[in-house]
Amino acid sequence: MVTLNGHSLTLPQVQSVLYDYEQVEASAESMKRVEESRRAVEKIVAENKVVYGINTGFGKLSDVLIDQKDVEKLQLNLIRSHACGVGDPFPETVSRAMMLLRANALLKGYSGVRREVIECLFALVNCRIHPVIPRQGSLGASGDLAPLSHLALALVGEGEVFYKGQVVPAITALRAEGIEPLTLTAKEGLALINGTQAMTAMGVVTYLEAEQLAYQAELIAAVTMEGLRGITDAFAEEVHIARGYPEQVAVAKRMRDYLSDSQLTTRQGQLRVQDAYSLRCIPQVHGASWQALGYVKEKLEIEMNAATDNPLIFDDGDKVISGGNFHGQPIALAMDFLKIAMAELANISERRIERMVNPQLSGLPAFLSPQPGLQSGAMILQYCAASLVSENKTLAHPASVDSIPSSANQEDHVSMGTIAARHAYKIVQNCRNVLSIELICALQAADYQGVEKMAAKTKQFHVMARQVTAPLAEDRVFAKDIKSVAEFLTRTPVSAVTGKPFFKEVS
Known part of the structure; x- marks a missing residue:
């Protein structure tokens, strides 16, 4: 059971909820804060004070006062009108993360919702009911309004959800699990959609996959x-300490560890004096990507525990402040940084692929083919990799440098953070x-050089990977191999080879 309190949610906890379906609950202290905040909202409504989002319109319509009898209708209208996302839905894992993160933000006690709202979010998470949320349509400021509105629809029994492997009407899944649909009251609709949980959820899922890939990239490079009979002198500890980046030092250490007992690697001058950069500079390039990953992780863990609602309620309702914590700029920049970091891991990987398939660079059969000419071998595998890294270069263009004003120019600078997160995932x-x-x-290549001479850890990895992709004995449809190996990487963290935990400090 993961207990949320609005302040201390971690990436390992999120991972356990998303992938191990750990149940969630709220701490008693956080629910007390929620109830105190709700009493403040009810007092505002009872005293007929004018407060944005409680008894006013939204955005450019904030100057329009709403009659007390229409406050509930105001909140439902908000959800329905803002649920205008388009495109394919977010993966179920992202939808699940959005509910988890929204509940955690509401538990901070600044949003003024009833405890029933948070309990409903918990019920959907614990029963594995995941709203169908279109992934396009958010500007990443004023909150992820469109995506979170589709999330909120499920809570009121509208829209669609993923449930037991099918897409069904939300009300069907709620009834099947005995969950009562919400009737939103003052401020609750706004509190559900004013936040950065779509970009943050997409960012968290992307980061978790990126971190695993970054470790795998080193093992594959080994x-x-x-x-290629690479030279290991370039990974010597003193070289990397001399530069000073701890992430670079850590990559070099892991490379030395993987290759420590290899009989295939060489020393300076044994076969050649220096290797190409794609081999020699693995610690420098991969290490720089780890620096970016460290930055992204820090920002995500802050945002996962942030109050991103508007307005925020302080001092038992005596102070209700309209601010801009819903603005996604911190996550937009982090996701753009992650895009560049992961694009570079693919970029240098493709250069290593080229070195293996090019006989002038490898000393191996052309395109690793057992019968070059009659069989093309890995020729078009390299083409495919080149295409993917080129696509990444277009996707890596920063989304955060763009802004289009909205809401009649009231919301005149937006982050595009959700676009950045989606592109990072791709x-x-x-x-x-x-x-x-x-x-x-x-x-x-290792088969040609002699598997029996491989290091113990890389040989173990070789044995595991050979269970999903056979040697290139003859040409075949390699698309199937790429898919099988990608699925193998998805389910096989480096810890399966090294015994080290998935989550570990980079330093």
Whole structure:
């Protein structure tokens, strides 16, 4: 059971809820804060004070006062009118993360919702009812309004949800689990949609996959080093300490560890004096990506525990402040940074692929083919990798540098953070496919060089990977191999080879 309090949610806890379906609950202290905040809202309504989002319109319509008898209708109208997302739905995991993160934000006690709202979110998470949320349509400021509105629809029994492997009307799933649909009251609709939980949820899922891939990229590169008889002197500790980046030092250490007992790697001058950059500079390039990942992780863990509602309620309702915590700029910049970091891991991987398939660079059969000419071998595998890294270069263009005013120019600067998060996720999927291609080629190169001479850890990885992709004995439909290897990487963290935990400090 993961207990939320609005302040201390961690990425490992999120991972356990998303992938292990850990149940969630609220701490008693956080629910006390929620109830105190709700009493403040009820006092505002009873005294007929004019407060944005409680008895006014929204955005440019904030100057329109709403009659007390229409306060509930105001909140439902808000949800329905803002639920205008388009495109394919977010993955179920992201939808699940959005509910978890929204509940955690509301538990901070600044939003003025009833405890029933949070309990309903918990019920959907614990019963694995995941709203169908279109992934396009958010500007990433004023909150992720469109995506979160589709989430809120499910709470009131409208819209659609993923439930037991099917898409069904939300009310059907709620009734099946005995969950009573919400009737939103003052401020609750606004509190559900004014936040950054779509971009943050997408960012969290993307980060978790990116971190695993970054570790896998090093292990795959180690197999490539053996396939190309790479020089390990470049990973010497003193070289990397001399520069000073702890992430670079850590990558070099892991590379030395993977290759410590290899009989395939070489020393300076044994076969050549220096390796190409894609081999020699693995610690520098991968280490720089780890620096970016560290930055992204820090920002996500802050945002996961942030109050991103508007207005926020302080001092038992004596102070209700309209601010801008819903603005997604911190996550937009982090996601753009993540895009670049993961695109570079794919970029350098593709260069290692080229070195393995090019006989002038590898000393191996052309395109790793057992019969070059009659069989094309891995020729088009490299083409595919090149296409993916080129696509990544377009996706890596920063979304955060764009802004289009909205709400009659009231909301005149927006973050586009959800676009950045979506593009980051796509880059990670592309990166996984590129690394899958590198692994296919590296396994074959190692086969030619002699698997029995591989290091213990890379040999173990070789054995595991060979269960999903056979040697290149003859040409076949390699699209199936790429898919199989990508699925293998998705379900096989580096800890399966090294025994080290999935989550570990980079330093």
